[in-house]
Amino acid sequence: MYHLSLQGAATLSDIYIGAGVFEQAAKRVAEKFKPTRIHVVTDSNVAPLYLDRLCAEFSLNITTTVLPAGEQYKTLDTVAGIYADLSAAGLTRSDLVIALGGGVVGDITGFAAATYLRGISLCQIPTTLLAQVDSSVGGKTGVDLPQGKNLVGAFYQPELVLIDTDILSTLPRRIFCDGMAEVIKYGCISNPAILELTAQPDFRGNLEQIVYECVRIKRDVVQQDERDTGLRMILNFGHTIGHAAEKAGHFTELSHGQAVAIGMVQAAKLGAALGEADLSGQIASLCQAHDLPTELPYPAEDIYAALLRDKKRTADAINFILVHPLGKAVIHKIPLEQLHQLLAAQ
Numbered sequence: 001m002y003h004l005s006l007q008g009a010a011t012l013s014d015i016y017i018g019a020g021v022f023e024q025a026a027k028r029v030a031e032k033f034k035p036t037r038i039h040v041v042t043d044s045n046v047a048p049l050y051l052d053r054l055c056a057e058f059s060l061n062i063t064t065t066v067l068p069a070g071e072q073y074k075t076l077d078t079v080a081g082i083y084a085d086l087s088a089a090g091l092t093r094s095d096l097v098i099a100l101g102g103g104v105v106g107d108i109t110g111f112a113a114a115t116y117l118r119g120i121s122l123c124q125i126p127t128t129l130l131a132q133v134d135s136s137v138g139g140k141t142g143v144d145l146p147q148g149k150n151l152v153g154a155f156y157q158p159e160l161v162l163i164d165t166d167i168l169s170t171l172p173r174r175i176f177c178d179g180m181a182e183v184i185k186y187g188c189i190s191n192p193a194i195l196e197l198t199a200q201p202d203f204r205g206n207l208e209q210i211v212y213e214c215v216r217i218k219r220d221v222v223q224q225d226e227r228d229t230g231l232r233m234i235l236n237f238g239h240t241i242g243h244a245a246e247k248a249g250h251f252t253e254l255s256h257g258q259a260v261a262i263g264m265v266q267a268a269k270l271g272a273a274l275g276e277a278d279l280s281g282q283i284a285s286l287c288q289a290h291d292l293p294t295e296l297p298y299p300a301e302d303i304y305a306a307l308l309r310d311k312k313r314t315a316d317a318i319n320f321i322l323v324h325p326l327g328k329a330v331i332h333k334i335p336l337e338q339l340h341q342l343l344a345a346q
């Protein structure tokens with residue numbers, strides 16, 4: 001088992017990673033908090049698998065909210081439902097909310113915890129690979145609006161994150177592979193040893209170490225740039241073209257992980273066109289080994305149009321994360337006109 005601490009401006013997060021961490025939930029909670037009530041939020045897929053098991057760990061009476069599964073429920077209405085349940089259960093600021101689920105449950109519950117009574121203690125128990133290596137750590141919480149994804153939110157660090165890699169055994173393969181895109185991203189931007197581990201046929205045997213190495217990178221980056229004003233941008237490697245591809249596919253044709261895989265390979269091609277060593281083949285092979293696509297399924301013009309609406313765009317350029325050499329990320333400002341030409345030439 002691994003332990004990491006993330007010292008944020010206001011909160012110290014303790015992060016435990018390993019097979020069997022789930023069974024230690026009551027012990028870890030008792031070390032950090034003195035709640036009289038605990039409320040668990042989960043979703044309709046995770047609840048039948050893990051909710052009773054979690055509740056059985058505690059001697060306290062636990063109240064629960066089971067959300068319908070899916071990104072379409074990541075809304076303010078869902079948050080209002082959680083507030084109602086927290087209020088009905090009589091939670092006070094000395095009590096604890098636990099998010100048990102993937103990134104959707106984690107983001108919604110984190111936002112509810114950040115805002116209910118102006119902040120109530122939060123523990124994240126992530127159950128997807130993406131949530132384990134990415135969304136449960138770092139304190140970004142929020143929901144979608146009809147106008148766009150993640151438009152409302154708060155930075156709110158969980159004080160405790162319990163990452164049990166055994167929980168991933170029930171994850172459908174496609175969702176597991178989505179998370180592998182983020183794992184490969186960490187290897188590309190910071191630690192090529194992760195790529196060597198994921199390239200092995202029996203890599204699942206090393207999952208605990210792989211997740212730990214990824215979370216360690218996220219912890220280090222967030223600790224230096226908690227509010228996402230600079231360095232944290234490197235975590236977006238593959239996400240700029242990835243988001244554009246998700247938009248071009250109306251958020252239904254590609255999953256997030258698939259889009260990130262395509263985005264990483266396309267970013268590597270941009271790097272090569274700008275004169276760096278061409279890493280696109282190497283990154284593509286790593287993604288393909290986990291059933292992730294690597295070719296843009298949309299015309300370059302559609303991607304460019306979507307990129308023009310990117311948050312990282314300034315008046316005449318877009319900040320791109322490029323990797324060179326493998327394991328080192330750099331922020332590179334590409335003028336819009338040059339980007340247009342490079343995309344058309346790919």
Ligand SMILES: NC(=O)c1ccc[n+]([C@@H]2O[C@H](COP(=O)([O-])OP(=O)(O)OC[C@H]3O[C@@H](n4cnc5c(N)ncnc54)[C@H](O)[C@@H]3O)[C@@H](O)[C@H]2O)c1
Pocket residue numbers: 043044045046049069070071074101102103104105107127128129130131134135136137138139140141150167168169170171172175178
């Ligand atoms: N806060 C952040 O920093 C951050 C970072 C990246 C992504 N996100 C957000 O994360 C969300 C995506 O998260 P996700 O990919 O985990 O999706 P998700 O939460 O929708 O989970 C995917 C599916 O897997 C099911 N599931 C979860 N755990 C399971 C398990 N152990 N066994 C069987 N089924 C299980 C869920 O019910 C769901 O149907 C997006 O909303 C995205 O915006 C947030």
